[in-house]
Amino acid sequence: MDEVRLSVDARGVATVTLNRPELHNALDDGSADLLIATFETLAEDPTVRAVVLTGSGISFSAGHDHEGMRRLVDSDEAELVHHARLLSRLLATLDTLPKPTVARVQGSAFGLGAALVACCDVAIATSEALFSFADVRLGVIPAISAPYVMRAIGERAARRYFITGERFNAGKAKRLGLIHQDVEHEELDATIHYLVEQLLLNGPQAMREVKTLVRDLAPLPVGEQSTALAIERIARVCASAEGREGIRAFLEQRKPGWVED
Template identity: 45%
Template sequence: MSYETLDIERKGAVATIWMDRPEVFNAFDERLIAELDAACAELDGDTGVRVVVLGGRGRHFSAGADLNWMRRAAASTEQENLADSRRFAAMLRRLAGLSKPTIARVQGAALGGGTGLAAACDMAIAADDASFSTSEARFGIIPAVISPYVLRAIGPRHALRYFQSAERFDAAEAKSIGLVNDAVPAGQLDTAIDRLVQALLACGPQAQLAAKQLISAIDGRGIDEAVGEETAIRIARQRTTDEAREGFTAFFEKRPPAWMAT
């Protein structure tokens, strides 16, 4: 597919979705939301893609909502806003639900929905010049659609502060509260991303999908007999897959598993 607001870069088994509106700091509007949704669907169905990286061209990852889009929303009816918000929510669900690992590559500003995009990815690595904010309260609104992903990352205690204060915080704080996995010097951002990508490519793709599904199924549940039984079933099922057999065989034969050659 061709996109107006995105650039898809492929290098081997890695696809990078570049938000490509640097003139407005990769702020998103209806078009960018629709194209991100379509790009995620395209890459999810591409068996040649093992890892998806989400980045922003220029100085900033994403400054959040486009001002013209916000102006239109303020003048729209509740039903029109509901339809708009549903499209945004569907895009975030598709990004978060990708069947392969996703990494947010964050530099500069990641504000409002930009923070949400980073949180919706499985992993996030930020340059030390990055800054974040759930800034919606400053406009008299709330970070509702991004909240499931931000809450998953930082927990309710930090969310209670930042959802209400709309404070901007730096990459070190983002790492401290769990929003990003690592904060590195800006000049080392791509090196850090590449290091993580190589670690991901060394692991079985079906096992990675099963791990994502495991976390979704177990998170928030108490440790009881039902959870123990479910985990036992999941590992027993995984051990009998062709991928697991190849993984064990490759280990004992002291060779790379087949998926590392793809």
């Protein structure tokens, strides 16, 4: 369990830490299973308001664990499919986690590690962090990571960085859309603290609903179908207990019930 550390503070902010610093927080099947179990537990806990994902040591995550990769060399196709399904489940579990998620990228993120960043709602990285998708240098492809990374950086950029395998810095990652902000290392914790405080001002159910709204609207063109979906969602959310409380609090010039005094 020490390979994935979980702490939850009094505000309901959970911090999930990849804790294999000697391996640059690379993931094997065991640590991927632990991450999935951790995310699933947080998803079901109504006291958790936000989730911060980070790493220990100098790297956020180097992606795949070397020992695990050695085992894959001698694996048959069925074993390879099982491994791929496990990693797909990991990324999908993080991507659909019904809480706001923040990637605290305190160091470099490569391959699967960068895909974890792409699955978070907000990503803040130190300016010295590096990123890459170097699977092609091993004669393989970043297929499991591709859907999430392509959504973040677009098809054109994905074609370049998937094909070249080159590394790029945090400034480039921000311009591409893989991260939202790059800061100096000494500013990282203060930036994360400020961001989390902003999240705690928001209705927990509203944040959950807006994540679903974005996911459902993304594949739809602007038109009758997307408009109908938007109308249904806003009517339902406004009619909910949280929606009514938030509007009343605004009109009465007081804090809503989910904001601590």
